[in-house]
Amino acid sequence: MKTAIIGIGGVGGYYGGKLALRYSASDEHDVFFVARGDHLERIRHNGLKLITPEETLTVLPSLATDDPRELGSLDLVVLCVKGYALDTASRSIADNLHVDSIVIPLLNGVDNAERLTALLPRGIILNGCVYISSHIVGPGVIEQVGGSGKLLFGPEDRPSAPFSNIESILKNAGINAVLSDTIAVDVWSKYLFVGPLGSITSMTGKSLGEIMENDRYRTMLEKMMREVETIAQAKDIPLPDTIVQQSLDITANFPYETKTSLQLDFEKGRQTEIETFTGYVVMTGRVLGIETPLHNEVYSALQQKIKTG
Secondary structure, three states, rough: OEEEEEOOHHHHHHHHHHHHHHHOOOOOOOEEEEEOOOHHHHHHEEEEEEEEEEEEEOOOOEEEEOHHHHOOOEEEEEEEEOHHHHHHHHHHHHHEEEEEEEEEEEOOOOHHHHHHHHHHHHHHHEEEEEEEEEEEEEEEEEEEEEEEEEEEOOOOOOOOOHHHHHHHHHOOOOOOOEOOHHHHHHHHHHHHHHHHHHHHHHHHOEEEEHHHHHHHHHOOOOHHHHHHHHHHHHHOOOOOOOOOHHHHHHOOOOOOOHHHHHHHHHHHOOOOHHHHHHHHHHHHHHHHHHOOOOHHHHHHHHHHHHHHH
């Protein structure tokens, strides 16, 4: 089994690190990292340092590179790039895929499988999502600071049983992996939670605790979640009836000072996933004829924020 992790950031570094620790010295498995810059050079020379609440590890992939052409034919590709980089990343590995190659995107957003199906000429696209808080500390170093590490994946358009071997490979590497029969529901459930929350915290500059203690912003957050729920319903995604309240309850249990990843990208002047979150809801609402007034308002405010720096 030849496996490539594309993007060794917080997500790719954690799951890639687990896989490399378990399999990179195996005769049956190769684990490749695709990274870039100083991060790649440090991994090449010193390995990847992975810090978790339980342990600190240094792992060596079978190969680390910035050029997927060096990897040859791949059996499993795990995409861990940002939403705005998905098109470029998918094109970079298109020639590595054979008809039975499995591609799993672990990105924010709900349309990744759809986008990959249109972009890739070969391979089997599964969808996926993760529950983890991890980031690059510095070149060659990844730290998990929270989250269960749960990884859900599965097909949207076929039975899941044929992919049980992938679940076993992930679990044997110490990954909390679940092969899901309802991956679309899983992905949209996470999206309904993280999208509105990331959007409103980025607009206001306030932490999760500040949002939840402010009646205006808490109501705004709930209504934005309802807008996502309405779009999901129009797409025949059977979200639980209590999904909005569940999401609000989860938010209330986070530490008061918690900031979202989208918010941190805005604060640090990085490229953001505004189109993955806020923009997607605005665009899809227009296509489906569904009003999304709060997403429209926040999207305009965030666009202005980007323009003014």
